[in-house]
Amino acid sequence: MPPPTGPAGSRRRAGPVAALLAVGLVAGIFLSATVGSEWIPFAAVLAILAREVGLGGGFAPCAGLAVAPSQCTVWTEIVWDARMPSILVAVFAGAALALSGGTLQGVFRNPLADPYLLGISSGAAVGAAILLTFQLAVADQATLLPVFAFGGALVPGLVIYAAASGRRRGPESLVLTGVALSALFSAVLATFLFYNPAAGLQLSFWLLGNLQAETWTDAAIVAGVVVAGGTLIALSGRELNVLQLGPAIAESVGVEATRHTRRLILLSTVVTATSVAFTGVIGFVGLVSPHVVRLIVGPDYRKVLPISALFGGVFLLVAWDLALRILPPLALPVGIPTSFVGVPFFLYLLYRRRPVGP
Numbered sequence: 001m002p003p004p005t006g007p008a009g010s011r012r013r014a015g016p017v018a019a020l021l022a023v024g025l026v027a028g029i030f031l032s033a034t035v036g037s038e039w040i041p042f043a044a045v046l047a048i049l050a051r052e053v054g055l056g057g058g059f060a061p062c063a064g065l066a067v068a069p070s071q072c073t074v075w076t077e078i079v080w081d082a083r084m085p086s087i088l089v090a091v092f093a094g095a096a097l098a099l100s101g102g103t104l105q106g107v108f109r110n111p112l113a114d115p116y117l118l119g120i121s122s123g124a125a126v127g128a129a130i131l132l133t134f135q136l137a138v139a140d141q142a143t144l145l146p147v148f149a150f151g152g153a154l155v156p157g158l159v160i161y162a163a164a165s166g167r168r169r170g171p172e173s174l175v176l177t178g179v180a181l182s183a184l185f186s187a188v189l190a191t192f193l194f195y196n197p198a199a200g201l202q203l204s205f206w207l208l209g210n211l212q213a214e215t216w217t218d219a220a221i222v223a224g225v226v227v228a229g230g231t232l233i234a235l236s237g238r239e240l241n242v243l244q245l246g247p248a249i250a251e252s253v254g255v256e257a258t259r260h261t262r263r264l265i266l267l268s269t270v271v272t273a274t275s276v277a278f279t280g281v282i283g284f285v286g287l288v289s290p291h292v293v294r295l296i297v298g299p300d301y302r303k304v305l306p307i308s309a310l311f312g313g314v315f316l317l318v319a320w321d322l323a324l325r326i327l328p329p330l331a332l333p334v335g336i337p338t339s340f341v342g343v344p345f346f347l348y349l350l351y352r353r354r355p356v357g358p
Helices: 008-032 042-052 069-108 120-133 138-163 171-195 198-207 216-234 237-243 247-252 257-279 285-297 301-325 335-351
Strands: none
Touching: 008 042, 008 069, 008 285, 008 301, 042 069, 069 171, 069 216, 069 237, 069 257, 069 285, 069 301, 120 138, 120 171, 120 198, 120 257, 138 171, 138 257, 171 198, 216 257, 216 301, 237 247, 237 257, 237 301, 247 257, 285 301, 285 335, 301 335
């Protein structure tokens, strides 16, 4: 039996859809750089970014605009040093969550699977809570927060990675393991907050997603891990297609189901953990993005995974812009707009199939 590839029309749509999303992503990056507590003209943003990446020649970034040189200097610092790292973190974090969501849905053959389901996000929250609740290394908390969150996120992923070694453990068992771990970490988190309620004030914004990257180093770490791990995931589309047929058939056509399952779980965990460590807990990007892409291009994971990464980047970038514009000059946690989109979509997925029987 051949792996699912989707209808011919879906295959033909994949190229134009990917190109459209790529163009939209680039345009969104430029447009997002104009958004914030201070609006900056689009022409100035284009000139500033062109000069900073070496395409602007010797022209001043604000040439032709009626602004003082001091104002132009301020705009350059805002666009390049303050906004661009956060924008790039949004793009790569959205790609990471979408890739992980699509991969986990394929590995577990469960349309509702995403990084939340494995407890990865809850584990990251517990890691961050340990640092904040017990006030460890107060002077270096901003630097250590991603480290603690990354370590916490790895724990549930590695537990499920180990559980996937058993050949008798099917996708349902692994999903339920993730659900149980998520509930456990949520209970641990609640215990920490009860122990030190003051830590909740520091933790609450992070728990709803915070894309305010501190430095270019943050953006570089997220981008490097997502590009490396995401490429390995995206190249596994054929194996994911075959895994949809069940482990027995996969083994019969030369795909080692257990090895590929463990590998994809590990890659998804690392990519998601890196993203969550720097952005906090952002829900529903990993759930919504792959489903929207499947509706457009079909179920072939060779198309779904890379296009989901593009869609996830656009999705989270738009959500970030909305978070900045809903109540200016305040910046809302980015998890608020993603939840407003994701919750109705989740309910749609949950109830779209009518129950069998009377």
